[in-house]
Amino acid sequence: MATEAGDEWSLLLWTCLAVVVPVIITLWCSVQRSKRKTHMKDFFRKSKHGWHYTDLFNKPTYCCVCSQHILQGAFCDSCGVCADEECLRPVDRSLPCKDIMASSGSDAGMEHRWIRGNVPLASYCTVCKQQCGNQPKLCDFRCVWCQRTVHDDCLSDLSESDQCDFGEFQSLIIPPHYLYHVNKLRRRHPDEYSKLAVPCGSNWTPVLVLANTRSGNNMGEVLLGEFRSLLNPVQVFDLSQLNPSKALQLCTLLPPGSVRVLVCGGDGTVGWVLDAIDSMKLKVRPVYPRVTILPLGTGNDLSNTLGWGAGYAGEIPVEQVLRNIVDAEVVNMDRWKVQVASKGAYFRKPKVLSMNNYFSIGPDALMALNFHTHREKTPSFFSSRIINKAVYFLYGTKDCLVQECKDLDKRIELELDGERVALPSLEGIIVCNIGYWGGGCRLWEGMGDEPYPPPGKKNLNVVGVYGSFHCAQIQVKLANPVRLGQAHTVRLVLKSSKMPMQVDGEPWAQGPCTITITHKTQALMLYHSSEQTDDDDDETSASETEKNVENE
Numbered sequence: 001m002a003t004e005a006g007d008e009w010s011l012l013l014w015t016c017l018a019v020v021v022p023v024i025i026t027l028w029c030s031v032q033r034s035k036r037k038t039h040m041k042d043f044f045r046k047s048k049h050g051w052h053y054t055d056l057f058n059k060p061t062y063c064c065v066c067s068q069h070i071l072q073g074a075f076c077d078s079c080g081v082c083a084d085e086e087c088l089r090p091v092d093r094s095l096p097c098k099d100i101m102a103s104s105g106s107d108a109g110m111e112h113r114w115i116r117g118n119v120p121l122a123s124y125c126t127v128c129k130q131q132c133g134n135q136p137k138l139c140d141f142r143c144v145w146c147q148r149t150v151h152d153d154c155l156s157d158l159s160e161s162d163q164c165d166f167g168e169f170q171s172l173i174i175p176p177h178y179l180y181h182v183n184k185l186r187r188r189h190p191d192e193y194s195k196l197a198v199p200c201g202s203n204w205t206p207v208l209v210l211a212n213t214r215s216g217n218n219m220g221e222v223l224l225g226e227f228r229s230l231l232n233p234v235q236v237f238d239l240s241q242l243n244p245s246k247a248l249q250l251c252t253l254l255p256p257g258s259v260r261v262l263v264c265g266g267d268g269t270v271g272w273v274l275d276a277i278d279s280m281k282l283k284v285r286p287v288y289p290r291v292t293i294l295p296l297g298t299g300n301d302l303s304n305t306l307g308w309g310a311g312y313a314g315e316i317p318v319e320q321v322l323r324n325i326v327d328a329e330v331v332n333m334d335r336w337k338v339q340v341a342s343k344g345a346y347f348r349k350p351k352v353l354s355m356n357n358y359f360s361i362g363p364d365a366l367m368a369l370n371f372h373t374h375r376e377k378t379p380s381f382f383s384s385r386i387i388n389k390a391v392y393f394l395y396g397t398k399d400c401l402v403q404e405c406k407d408l409d410k411r412i413e414l415e416l417d418g419e420r421v422a423l424p425s426l427e428g429i430i431v432c433n434i435g436y437w438g439g440g441c442r443l444w445e446g447m448g449d450e451p452y453p454p455p456g457k458k459n460l461n462v463v464g465v466y467g468s469f470h471c472a473q474i475q476v477k478l479a480n481p482v483r484l485g486q487a488h489t490v491r492l493v494l495k496s497s498k499m500p501m502q503v504d505g506e507p508w509a510q511g512p513c514t515i516t517i518t519h520k521t522q523a524l525m526l527y528h529s530s531e532q533t534d535d536d537d538d539e540t541s542a543s544e545t546e547k548n549v550e551n552e
Contacts, residue, residue: 040074043088049076049097050228051088062117062138065090077225078233079144082118098144100234101183102176110177112148112164114141119149127154145173147230169322172207174232174254175200182253194255205258207325208289209236210247210273212265215296219314223264223294226318239269244276251280251289259289260325260526266297271356271504274335274523278354290330292526294321299505301357301436306331307528310440328526334433334458337520338503343494343512357504358437359517361412361492362405362428363468365500369507405499406467412494416462416487424482426464428471431490431517433460438475446480458519459486490517 044051051074063070065087073084078098083091098113117138125132125140132140132149142149146167150158166173181196197204209227213220220238227236237247251259261277263270270293277289295303295311304310308324338359341350409423430443437443444461464482465471473479492515501510 043092044074047092049081049092050078050225050233051075052077052225057082059121060136063087063091064095064115064117064138067117067138078228079113080115080118080142080229098233099176100232101179103180110145110164110175112143112158112162113145114150114155115144116141116152118142120147123149125149125151125154127151127157143167144229146170168319169230171201171203171205171326172231172260172322174206174235176232179232179234179253188253190256193253197255197258204255205260205290205326206254207231207235207260207262207322208247208250209262209264210239210244210269211237212239212263212269212296214240215265215269219296219312220264222314223296223318230318230322239265239272244273245279248273248276248280248289257288261289261291262294262321262325263291264294264296266295267299267302267357267504268297268506270302271354274356275354277523278335278521288524290524290526292325292328292528297505299439301439302434304436304440305434306333306525324528325526328528331525331527332522333525335520335523336433336460337518339516339518340501340510341514341516342510343514353503353506354520355431355433355503355517356523357434358430358432359501359503359515360428360430361494361499361501361510361515362408362426362430362465364428364430364438364465364471365502365507366404367468368502368505369500369509372507408499411496411499412492414462414484415491415493416485417489418491421484423464423484425466426482427467428465429462429484429492430465430481431460431462438471441475443474443481444483446474447477459488460490460517461486462490488519491515 040053044053053074055072057071057073057075061070061073061075061082062068063073063084064081065083068084070082070084073082074088075082076097079095081091081095081097095115102110117133117140119133119140119142121133123132123142124130126148127150130151132151140149140151141155143164146164148164148167166175178196178200182193185192185196209224209231211220211224211227213224220240224236224238234250239247248261251261261273263273270291273291277291281288293300293303293306293308295309297311300310333356336355338353338355339350340353342348405427407425408428409426412423412429414421414423414429430437432443435442435444443463462484464484465474466482470479474481494510494513494515496512498509498511500507501515502508
């Protein structure tokens with residue numbers, strides 16, 4: 001009996017150990033991993049490099065200190081230095097990152113800043129014109145500014161007079177020596193900036209990159225790193241950490257009329273940046289940067305109208321994006337002021353919004369409101385453009401059955417340039433400033449099977465829809481919208497009940513009110529004249545109706 005009892009206790013002990021020991025080991029590993037992560041984060045924060053830790057490099061990568069192949073380690077997204085965990089501190093001390101501001105530099109250029117190893121694939125030596133980086137080891141050099149590569153053996157053949165001219169994108173890069181001289185100026189004046197810009201060339205049009213890392217398919221973080229590697233890191237901003245008003249302050253240190261701003265995000269991000277530019281015009285000397293778009297959002301109708309496509313998913317390299325910016329032409333885009341005065345709120349200022357794309361009331365605004373509400377609750381779920389559009393489709397299907405916005409014509413009055421418009425039985429009204437609506441649909445044209453007045457300059461196109469199903473038919477060119485007219489001033493009076501509304505994809509529920517839409521200002525945008533990405537047959541007609549080219 002004693003032996004059996006001893007065996008039972010022994011079995012119980014080993015069972016407990018088999019359960020408890022793995023749990024303890026797992027907890028210990030978790031604590032150590034957390035400590036290591038905190039330590040690394042603190043180290044990265046203090047470093048001048050833009051370190052990013054990765055558990056697995058997507059191509060053969062070698063440490064810049066010990067030359068060993070690495071799987072787990074960190075890389076700097078600005079200068080391209082790579083290191084394993086043990087070599088991070090030596091690398092941080094011995095290899096400086098890109099200098100955003102430096103005294104070195106002459107009218108002809110500056111010295112190359114070489115980094116050894118991990119050169120881009122399919123790169124060629126600037127001396128012998130043979131392929132670089134084709135050996136399985138740390139070899140060859142790359143200049144972090146001009147992106148030229150050279151073999152280990154060819155580096156000594158470079159002449160001492162060979163200077164870094166910043167390479168293909170020299171017209172877009174802010175040189176470190178320019179910022180150094182600006183910092184030394186006693187008198188900050190546009191004329192002084194123009195004098196300092198003379199060595200940069202007559203075609204110098206520096207670009208600022210403003211990326212919203214929360215937009216659409218979450219590509220913003222990757223794009224930030226790629227642009228930092230090609231440009232001066234001071235030109236690249238993360239809008240989740242710095243608002244556009246502060247980022248655009250760099251425009252005031254550059255020659256007037258020379259700056260281009262690349263907005264990586266959706267239509268809402270573009271509107272945010274344009275509002276910041278408008279506010280800068282009132283506070284400081286005239287700042288008129290040219291704005292272009294890399295579409296990362298869900299709808300991207302403004303980007304589509306300006307020829308930059310319906311969405312970006314990495315199908316073209318960022319180098320080609322920069323080339324397109326260089327070749328783009330400047331156009332004027334009307335911006336509109338939307339005033340919403342609630343009924344009975346006589347002593348309260350009306351709600352004022354800026355409109356670039358469209359204003360709507362009805363089923364499409366209801367879909368946007370439902371989508372926005374659920375995205376606020378679970379933002380991690382809405383991380384893909386495909387998922388976002390699928391959710392929109394589900395809400396549209398639901399509204400086809402419920403019809404929450406029916407009898408809108410009985411609850412609202414519409415005036416175009418002061419004249420009352422008789423409304424048919426509608427569920428929605430859409431006021432458009434641009435050619436595209438609803439994620440790539442040319443709303444004003446409809447099916448294109450009947451004559452319609454072309455959009456005018458500084459005029460809004462006002463259409464009606466019969467419901468969600470009618471919206472879907474218009475998007476696939478099976479139906480035409482109800483064209484209500486064109487006007488410079490639009491006034492809507494919501495007499496009763498609460499209705500969903502949206503301006504450029506930003507929805508809200510609104511009670512009885514008066515909505516007035518008037519012209520606000522014009523923004524300088526960049527238009528890309530190559531083929532549109534979503535509809536090859538009609539790109540010419542859409543582009544011509546939207547452009548008001550300003551030859552500067």
